[in-house]
Amino acid sequence: ISGLFRNVxxxxxxxxxxxxxxxKAMEDHLLNKNVAREAAVQLCQSVETELIGxxxxxxxxxxxxxxxxxxxxxxxxxxxxxxxxxxxxxxxxRKSRPFVISIVGVNGVGKSTNLxxxxxxxxxxxxxxxxxxxxxxxSGAVEQLRxxxxxxxxxxxxxxxxxxxxxxxxxxxAANIAKDAVQFAAEQHYDVVLIDTAGRRHNDxxxxxxxxxxxxxxxxxxxxxxxxxxxxxxxxxxxRNFNDSFGPxxxxxxxxxxxxxxxxxxxxxxxxxxxxxxxxIVFLGVGQHYSDLRGFSVAWAVQLLMS
Amino acid sequence: xxxxxxxxxxxxxxxxxxxxxxLDEKAFDGMVKEICNALVxxxxxxxxVASLRTSIKRSVDFKELGPGVNKKxxxxxxxxxxLVKLVDPHAEPFxxxxxxxxxxxxxxxxxxxxxxxxxxxxxxxxxxxxKACLVCADTFRAGxxxxxxxxxxxxxxxxxxxxxxxxxxxxxxxxVDKFKKERFEIIIVDTSGRHRQEQDLFDEMVQxxxxxxxxxxxxxxxxxxxxxxxxxxxxxKETADFGAIVITKTDGAAAGGxxxxxxxxxxxxxxxxxxxxxxxxxxxxxxxxxxxxxxxMGDMQGLVDx
Ligand SMILES: Nc1nc2c(ncn2[C@@H]2O[C@H](COP(=O)(O)OP(=O)(O)OP(=O)(O)O)[C@@H](O)[C@H]2O)c(=O)[nH]1
Ligand SMILES: Nc1nc2c(ncn2[C@@H]2O[C@H](COP(=O)(O)OP(=O)(O)OP(=O)(O)O)[C@@H](O)[C@H]2O)c(=O)[nH]1
Ligand SMILES: [Mg+2]
Ligand SMILES: [Mg+2]
Numbered sequence: 001i002s003g004l005f006r007n008v009x010x011x012x013x014x015x016x017x018x019x020x021x022x023x024k025a026m027e028d029h030l031l032n033k034n035v036a037r038e039a040a041v042q043l044c045q046s047v048e049t050e051l052i053g054x055x056x057x058x059x060x061x062x063x064x065x066x067x068x069x070x071x072x073x074x075x076x077x078x079x080x081x082x083x084x085x086x087x088x089x090x091x092x093x094r095k096s097r098p099f100v101i102s103i104v105g106v107n108g109v110g111k112s113t114n115l116x117x118x119x120x121x122x123x124x125x126x127x128x129x130x131x132x133x134x135x136x137x138x139s140g141a142v143e144q145l146r147x148x149x150x151x152x153x154x155x156x157x158x159x160x161x162x163x164x165x166x167x168x169x170x171x172x173x174a175a176n177i178a179k180d181a182v183q184f185a186a187e188q189h190y191d192v193v194l195i196d197t198a199g200r201r202h203n204d205x206x207x208x209x210x211x212x213x214x215x216x217x218x219x220x221x222x223x224x225x226x227x228x229x230x231x232x233x234x235x236x237x238x239x240r241n242f243n244d245s246f247g248p249x250x251x252x253x254x255x256x257x258x259x260x261x262x263x264x265x266x267x268x269x270x271x272x273x274x275x276x277x278x279x280x281i282v283f284l285g286v287g288q289h290y291s292d293l294r295g296f297s298v299a300w301a302v303q304l305l306m307s
Numbered sequence: 308x309x310x311x312x313x314x315x316x317x318x319x320x321x322x323x324x325x326x327x328x329x330l331d332e333k334a335f336d337g338m339v340k341e342i343c344n345a346l347v348x349x350x351x352x353x354x355x356v357a358s359l360r361t362s363i364k365r366s367v368d369f370k371e372l373g374p375g376v377n378k379k380x381x382x383x384x385x386x387x388x389x390l391v392k393l394v395d396p397h398a399e400p401f402x403x404x405x406x407x408x409x410x411x412x413x414x415x416x417x418x419x420x421x422x423x424x425x426x427x428x429x430x431x432x433x434x435x436x437x438k439a440c441l442v443c444a445d446t447f448r449a450g451x452x453x454x455x456x457x458x459x460x461x462x463x464x465x466x467x468x469x470x471x472x473x474x475x476x477x478x479x480x481x482x483v484d485k486f487k488k489e490r491f492e493i494i495i496v497d498t499s500g501r502h503r504q505e506q507d508l509f510d511e512m513v514q515x516x517x518x519x520x521x522x523x524x525x526x527x528x529x530x531x532x533x534x535x536x537x538x539x540x541x542x543x544k545e546t547a548d549f550g551a552i553v554i555t556k557t558d559g560a561a562a563g564g565x566x567x568x569x570x571x572x573x574x575x576x577x578x579x580x581x582x583x584x585x586x587x588x589x590x591x592x593x594x595x596x597x598x599x600x601x602x603x604m605g606d607m608q609g610l611v612d613x
Contacts, residue, residue, distance in 0.1 A: 031347055034535065116449075141454075145450075203559060232533020
């Protein structure tokens with residue numbers, strides 16, 4: 001965006017009028033990065049509030065001033081308020097019971113693939129992992145996980161990785177399978193249970209309401225939603241509706257944003273999802289292989305958003 | 308349905324304008340702005356929105372409009388024309404012929420809905436008297452062949468694939484050759500998901516295409532895609548020169564503007580939309596009736612030039 005608002009305003013007290021044009025350009029910039037309009041408008045409003053009446057430093061252009069303010073606003077919105085060190089929390093429970101994570105999200109976003117990447121991550125840290133095939137609807141969903149488990153066994157065999165699948169075929173109730181899987185894992189002393197679920201539209205009330213029973217029976221320690229970086233405005237409603245679907249007192253614990261490798265610097269979905277819910281991003285999916293899972297870096301995201 | 312909210316807002320903006328006391332330039336600007344915001348919120352590419360804004364403004368020149376002119380009509384027509392342009396590339400999609408082998412290859416981003424749509428389309432043609440079959444050339448994704456196999460079995464459609472062969476080009480060639488010999492009329496080839504940032508994946512797509520020489524290549528796009536739609540669809544167009552688009556997951560809440568922007572970016576028609584996860588959830592797409600429905604204006608048909 002540099003060059004859009006070059007006018008130097010050093011030492012001037014900024015008014016609403018001064019800000020209209022450059023903020024519109026900033027809004028367009030964010031929209032272009034695939035930030036949902038709702039989020040972009042609110043971010044620009046917060047920058048406006050911040051800057052009206054403030055004095056710009058000498059020799060500082062409007063461009064620099066607005067960029068700096070937006071930079072700060074983005075860091076603020078994206079930085080989690082609590083830290084989530086997954087390995088530490090797993091370590092804390094493993095002596096008494098398995099740590100249960102379930103993965104939810106709309107169709108085709110990358111739930112099963114990123115669940116397998118999570119399994120790989122835990123295997124590399126020498127945990128015993130059980131994968132529960134909770135998608136009993138989509139054709140090939142069970143076989144897909146079987147292949148992943150076979151590959152992961154092969155990959156981590158030498159380091160002593162242990163991973164198995166818990167499956168009950170198709171057509172059965174996912175909540176009951178999840179419950180049985182957790183019980184089985186406790187008996188067999190697995191450290192981590194990863195529960196896959198079927199993709200569902202967030203506007204499908206029947207499928208969404210079944211998530212409440214699912215959470216009740218599976219009692220997951222963490223519920224992660226996979227959202228994909230390719231999605232536009234819908235990411236806001238996806239995040240909100242999934243967060244609201246687990247019944248009173250239960251929400252999402254984090255996002256895994258997948259397919260970040262397919263969007264270049266258009267990483268606005270990250271902002272939209274956090275904006276909608278205040279829930280932190282825990283991991284990024286950056287490819288189709290087991291090692292393509294990254295922790296979330298606020299600095300990295302903000303740099304792409306402002307480039 | 309996709310774009311329903313957008314339709315409501317555009318209609319609302321048009322009605323507000325024509326109901327306002329002074330149908331002047333300021334009110335008109337306000338309406339254009341509201342329509343553009345609605346388009347942006349529907350994920351229409353923002354450069355497209357900007358050019359649409361310019362076009363609408365240019366075609367309704369207030370200084371030129373005489374007192375006798377029905378301003379409401381002029382403005383409605385301008386908006387309608389621009390929206391139709393967005394989804395109607397005026398290109399005719401390929402029509403398969405009976406009695407010969409028509410090869411259709413699916414391409415698209417990861418998870419867009421290719422495999423699901425392949426079966427839907429095969430079943431669609433089968434129901435219309437074609438001898439249809441499926442070839443699984445996705446040797447990458449875990450469980451891809453099982454997925455296709457289970458769908459095909461449910462829909463009673465013959466299929467070909469391999470659990471051991473890892474080269475998709477090889478499987479695609481074998482499958483298509485086999486079915487051509489058996490005189491199948493619709494041979495649909497499913498491929499892995501891919502994206503423009505990975506050149507190897509694009510090269511592979513070209514190799515599969517060279518091996519099966521499709522009569523039609525179809526790009527499958529998820530209705531929820533955002534601003535990346537243009538760049539991705541353009542890249543697929545340049546590399547695979549697809550001749551039709553299918554938009555999936557239109558039963559979702561997404562407005563579909565991103566996928567629709569792909570039409571404008573590639574001058575390629577949408578031929579079908581996916582409306583659910585089941586094998587019958589496929590509908591034909593007609594741009595004009597789509598926009599009319601979208602705008603809730605039966606009478607708008609009369610405004611279109613042909
Ligand atoms: N490029 C890229 N592709 C990904 C990523 N994560 C997943 N995918 C691909 O996205 C496609 C769909 O992934 P799945 O894991 O099957 O998605 P899902 O959400 O489980 O799908 P359903 O169970 O059908 O709802 C596959 O082709 C994956 O390889 C990622 O981070 N980057
Ligand atoms: N609601 C809904 N879901 C759909 C539709 N079409 C496909 N899906 C779902 O979207 C998910 C992904 O579909 P696939 O057919 O596996 O997608 P793909 O493009 O073959 O994925 P890759 O081969 O991994 O690239 C599955 O859960 C499908 O059931 C649709 O029209 N509506
Ligand atoms: Mg899955
Ligand atoms: Mg597929």
